[in-house]
Amino acid sequence: MTTYNATQIEEKWQKLWEEQDSYRSRADSSKTKYYVLEMFPYPSGKLHMGHMRVYSIGDVLARYLRMRNFNVIHPMGWDAFGLPAENAAIENNVNPADWTARNIEHMKQQQKRLGVSYDWHREVNTSSPDYYRWSQWLFLLMYKRGLAYKKKSDVNWCETCATVLANEQVEKGLCWRCSNVVETRELEQWFLRITNYAERLLNDLEQLPGWPERVKLMQQNWIGRSEGAEIVFRVKDFPEEEIRTFTTRPDTLFGVTYMVLAPEHPLVRPLVEGTDREKEVLDFVAKTRRESEIDRTSEEVPKIGLFTGRYAVNPVNGEEVPILVGNYVLMAYGTGAVMGVPAHDHRDFDFARKYDLPIRVVIQPGKRAELDLETLEEAYVDEGYMVNSGSFSGTDSREGIKKVTAYLEEQGLGNFRVTYRIRDWLISRQRYWGTPIPIIYCDQWGAAPVPESDLPVELPLDMELSGNRVPSLAHYPGFVEAKCPECGGEATRETDTMDTFICSSWYFLRFTSPNCDYAPFDPDDADYWMPVDQYIGGIEHAVLHLLYARYFTKVLYDAGMVKVIEPFNRLLAQGMVYKDGAKMSKSKGNVVTPDEIVERFGADTGRLFILFASPPEKDLDWNDQGVEGCHRFLRRMWRLVADSSAEIDASPVRAEEGEHEAELQRSLHAAIKKVSVDIEERFNFNTAISAIMELVNSIYAYRQAMDKEGYNREILREALEKTVILLAPFAPHLAEESWEMLGCEGSVHRQHWPAYDPQMLEVDQVEVVIQINGKVRGRITVPTDCPEDQLVEKARSSDRIGELLEGKEIIKAITVPNKLVNIVAR
């Protein structure tokens, strides 16, 4: 071989790693563990560049940390349940299980060709009975802990996917998977009480300093905590009824001039029943409920309110205010009833103007009454002093919030309350290819959990799939019939399957003991390996998977099954891969696949480019010429090693260490320092790689300089070997090959990461910049750590500076040791 042949090298080492089982990990309490995890993929069929990016990042860390003596676990698996398998199966007339298995096989080969150092002994597949058995078991755990329940309610329905969606899976009113408009349907469905954990999911974000702020913020927004008061209004002529309303501004309670109920509010019907408004109101309710989520919540849709003909009684001043039904009030938030305070809320203000409802100012910005109804053009929503508020008048509004709440609590008219935007997690899916929900319905006993000993409730694999019917377990002969686990009588099985986000909410635990057959995971193994030290994945899961997985972990913590309250210690949200300014897509014709890159240039080139082009958390613009540049660098590296290993022993021995040797060693140690810091502390792989490039340039420069005299063998060899080690996490195959070419023993990936010697970085002369009034006017070379006064003196007396300063008065001089002198002169 006379040039760099990536294919040959990569096949050679991949084979060897596999034969030697190089990346197997075992729990070992005498070693410090490190858990590196990339979000496992859905086996869609082929890897795309996003995959290649996330695996490249993870593999750099895994390989680097192994060389830093950590006991690294780096597993990979398959999020294998889900709709695309069903759809593809129907289209191609194959079985989803076969389709999935084929995809997994193919993608696994692709991953291996990338040279990612996974421990394949830990591979998991969420669609295998060994795995979903424990997904079911965990569902039952939640059921027993009162966290899983079935409820009839309005849910998000996607017609294209023929199934329901959790709120997190609706993006701007569209299905996250297919972008179809989501409708509302009333169905009886299984939910997980994630709302019980809202407070902890919010508070514990503080314990995650290793997470990007933006992800934490997104979760915070999603959970949407707000404090306020729940206030009870009585209803005139309905002594037995009351309306509970939630407000964050109890201090504005005296400014209530009307009340609005959500169309779904249970009181709407009784209020209008038998009155002349009944038809109009109920028609409006029916019409509103038919509208889709986006139609109803869109900004353009005008607020519509209808008077019910009834009045509510303000608990603090006894005033009677009209009760309306409004399309903008959401039943699912707070209490489904809003008190209207037009003077101090934008929406209420617009609404009141539209329907000519009275407006009353109860907060003034200052002690003097400045707000005037006549001139009021918009709501005043800030703090101020309470007015027209009985005995509370004059109180600061912030104080007022507390005082009014306390008063209401005393009088039994209300209480302090916290509300969250987050809703319970809807987990039923009306499709076949998923984990069956292990519940049996009996006329006598109702919903009964399948006994643990009967798990798994197996998914039949010989399901008849046809294009004209949505695949569902309800259609599988014999699946529905069951015996009631309580009474043994005839019963029916739940036919819905679980949201696949359940499967991915605990897979990182399964990796710690993938073959455990008596529990979802072995507690000792989980204790040893958990938490995931470094998690890497796309930002698109900021509030989906990442929130669900945190929730599961907390439930398992409460059940005493894990010792961690958070699953992922550090999170790296990697950016997307673009080309020509757009997301890669078939329709745009700008797709580059990992396969073609591996084929043309080799995996090492692809990995290097993807890491070099941009820091991992930023979006990356794919550039074919950039790839070639990286390939060029690897060729240059290969040549350097090949030429040097041939020449080192042939070249004349040069024992002395002159300036060239010192310079080479400085470059080497500077590179070691930079690469280590960039990988470990900053994840700036792009600058780490550029440091390696600079080092290679320095070695070339040394070789060129010493071409005639001969090299110092030892120093050149050390530089080469350490360069190869530095390159190993990024270009693992070429590094391994180079290691061998240099005649070194063992695998380069088992070497210790080199330490840098600060002494080697020291120089005895430094160049110092001279500024006059902040502008660079010259530079001088001085001994390192030259004292300030001498530095200034030398600067002033240097040729040009002296001239420039002529006739000027020096006011002062500022020095930065070994860097610059700034002379301030007039």
Place this chain on the structure above:
RNA sequence: GCCGAAGUGGCGGAACUGGCAGACGCACACGACUCAAAAUCGUGCGCCCUCCGGGCAUGUGGGUUCGACUCCCACCUUCGGCACCA
């Protein structure tokens, strides 16, 4: 509307806690090698001028400072999250 991130050469991107703006790479130009090309190597490469020198430059406008890509204020643009959330 609220919250957040980001704006640096022709391009991707560097610049640690304020101290030489543009590392590294791509593209481009010129040169060497070659009959020629590729590969490789070398040199140059922010903009402008009166080019030994100097001026202007990190989205815009101010400010703090001896000194600002970096800190402060205001604004513009792009991207992301939440959004009749009471």
